[in-house]
Amino acid sequence: MDDLFIANQPPIYRFLLRLSGSVETASDLSQETLARGWQKREQLRDSAALRTWLLRIAHNTFCEYARQQKQHGERGWEPLEASTLACREASPGKLSSDQELGEQIWHAMGELPPRQSQVLHLRVVEQLKTHEIADVLGINAQAVRSNLSAARKNMRERLGDSVSKPSNPKAIG
Amino acid sequence: MNENVCESLDAFLDSELDATELEVFQEHLAHCTRCPNAVEQQVGMDNALRTYAETILPRHHVPHVTLPEPPRMNFRSYMLTIAEISAVVLIGSAIWFALGRTAAQQKIAQVKAEQVAAPPSKKSTTEVVAPPSPDQKEFVEASAKLDSIRKKRFQLIKKRSEIFENLRSKRITLSQIEQLENSARDPVVALTVVKKLLGLPAESSIEKRIAGEPDREISNGEAHKLFVPLMIQRNRLAQMYDDNDPIVLQLDAELKAMRKELIETVREQGEVRNLKIDDQMIPLIVERNKYAAQFGERHPSVRALDHEIEVMKAELKRQIRENTVAAKNLETLSMKAGKDRFDVKSEARLEIENSIAALKMERSKLEANFGRSHPAVKRIDDEVQARQSQLKRQIQAEAPGKLTAIIKSFKREIVMVKNELAEAESEIERLKDVLLGEAERVRKVRHQEKLRHQD
The missing domain is CATH 1.10.287 (Helix Hairpins)
Structure with missing residues (x-):
């Protein structure tokens, strides 16, 4: 179980980075998420759903954090630029052209409305199903579908020209 | 129609189309001018994003690396490996002999000469682990x-x-x-x-009623609810007047009757339950005797029936014991009524309630003697009303x-x-x-x- 929790740290961190836009906040909140998950692990009935369950805790933890920040009148997170730079520090090495495009998309996702960017992240990066995304974000499946559709449309409009050839056209979803 | 199929693009990308819809969409892809490009773009973007996102890791993340297991060797490959090693050794030896030992000896001598000529070095030729x-x-x-x-x-x-x-x-x-x-x-x-x-x-008791909790341990319906206040009134009047006062005596008689009634109720309840057991037990005994006469006392069926009857008897005894305890409790309860046991309210409230009870008794006495319209009765009515509002407050x-x-x-x-x-x-x-x-x-x-x- 311990190993499973640790293995799920990267998805939680990525999701929190998407939500907060700050490496420090994402790091702190991912630790807190894991701690909360560990405390409540008895509540988890299906261990196969661990990732979805932890992502939901991460989302709740972030919402709580954002609320607190709002109450204290502080700015909750750093701008996305800084976070992305920090990400690159965390994973040094030359970026391939695919990764460069990925980075560009990651940036562009930050400009989407929050809900759209969250749904797109969970669908594309974490490859969750519609009902799982609905579970994580606490919304209904129809809202997930409409947000996902809008997000994709937005992304295609913004980055349509940048994507000339897919690296692996057969892989879908 | 065409536009409608185009709208299934997202569902197609998310693999959420069923078989029929998928077939329709694939057919549509062959003819549509926009959808194939959109699919291509989206797939490319998704893959690029996924590839990039996988490189985003927490700063101090230690990945779990699972080493691949070495390939298992079967007998044939094992034999082949041995044969290869043997062949290499044999060829190597043959070459060494072919070149002649002299060359090798010359080389050794040269190395030795170099070692002698060189000044003694502090460092040995073998690798030494440097201190940190x-x-x-x-x-x-x-x-x-x-x-x-x-x-x-x-x-x-x-x-x-x-x-x-x-x-x-x-x-x-x-x-x-x-x-x-x-x-x-x-x-x-x-x-x-x-x-x-x-x-x-x-x-x-008010709180308990609101909270839906039972008021007393033993509850016997309305009779019991009436019994306790009546007892309080009786004690209060006995204090005010005398134990031999006609009203007190009347109340005593009422209480006695009520207590009797309550005890009877408890017993009756017990008896009803006992009767139910009796109803079941008697046919069992009859049957048991029938079997015993037919097959003998040691027959397994007779024994099983005996066991069942014993269990029933034990249950009956338990119920009788319980009823006796309940009846005793009720008696103790009635003896102690009006004292500390029921002092669930504050002293002030009890005082007001008791005075109201006394006033009511007095009123009924006056009403019986002088009629409802007598000024004394009206005065008591006003007094009772005032006390009641005081109690509420x-x-x-x-x-x-x-x-x-x-x-x-x-x-x-x-x-x-x-x-x-x-x-x-x-x-x-x-x-x-x-x-x-x-x-x-x-x-x-x-x-x-x-x-x-x-x-």
Whole structure:
């Protein structure tokens, strides 16, 4: 179980980075998420759903954090630029052209409305199903579908020209 | 139609189309001018994003690496490997002999001569593990310290979240209590609900009734509810007048009859239950005797029936015992009525209630003698009304005090938890600073180490 929790740290961190836009906040909140998950692990009935369950805790933890920040009148997170730079520090090495495009998309996702960017992240990066995304974000499946559709449309409009050839056209979803 | 199919693009990308829809969409893809491009673009974007996102890792993430298992060798490959090794050894030996031993000997002699000619060196030819440089040592120490601080901070964050949870639940309860205090019309009802919310026991009979708890341990319907107040009235009148006063005597007779009735009720209830058991037991005994006469006392069926009858008898005995205890309890209860046992209300309330009871008795006496319109009766009526309103005020006055006390204690608890939380947060902040400092130090050492290696 311990190993499973640790293995799920990267998805939680990525999701929190998407939500907060700050490496420090994402790091702190991912630790807190894991701690909360560990405390409540008895509540988890299906261990196969661990990732979805932890992502939901991460989302709740972030919402709580954002609320607190709002109450204290502080700015909750750093701008996305800084976070992305920090990400690159965390994973040094030359970026391939695919990764460069990925980075560009990651940036562009930050400009989407929050809900759209969250749904797109969970669908594309974490490859969750519609009902799982609905579970994580606490919304209904129809809202997930409409947000996902809008997000994709937005992304295609913004980055349509940048994507000339897919690296692996057969892989879908 | 075409536009409708185009709308299935997202569902297609998310693999959410069923077989028929998928077939329709694939057919559509062959003819549509926009969808194939959109699919191509989207797939490319998704893949690129996924590839990039996989490189985003937490700073101190240690990936779990599973080493691939070495391939298992079967017998044939094992034999082949041995044959290969043998062949290499044989060929090597053959070449060595072919070149002649002299060349090798010359070489050895040359090496020996070089060793003799060279000045004695402090370093041996074999590799010696160099002692760790001060930088490396510092690096290891700093890393260990960093790890320990990180662990401590993690534990503190855990503790903070626990305290925070506690605080949140307390705040919720407090807000519920305050809301109740503000919205409830009757403070007694509010107090009862609050007590139930906090898991506190209800004190007064009114609270118990509101909370839906049973008033007494033994409940025997209406008769029992009437019995206790009547007993209180009797004792009160006996104190005021005398035990031999006709009203007291009348009440005594009533109480006696009521007590008898109650005891009878308890017994009857028991008997009804006993009767049910009897109804089942008698046919069993008859059957058992029939079997015993036919097959003998030792027959398994007879024995099984015997066992069942024994169990029933034990149950019957238990019920009789229970009923006797209940009846005894009731008697004890009636003897003690009007005393401390029923003092569930405050002294002031009891006093008012008793005076009302006495007034009512007096009123009925006067009414019987002089009629309902007699001024004395009217005066008593007014007095009773005044006492009743006084009683109501008394009940209402007691409730808010208790409610306020509960709220006060709750607020005190919240302040304490808040302080605890603030302490934990300041400790976390302090550790965060230490952690950042240490991380900076480690980074510096690592940088120096890197520079040293480059040199």
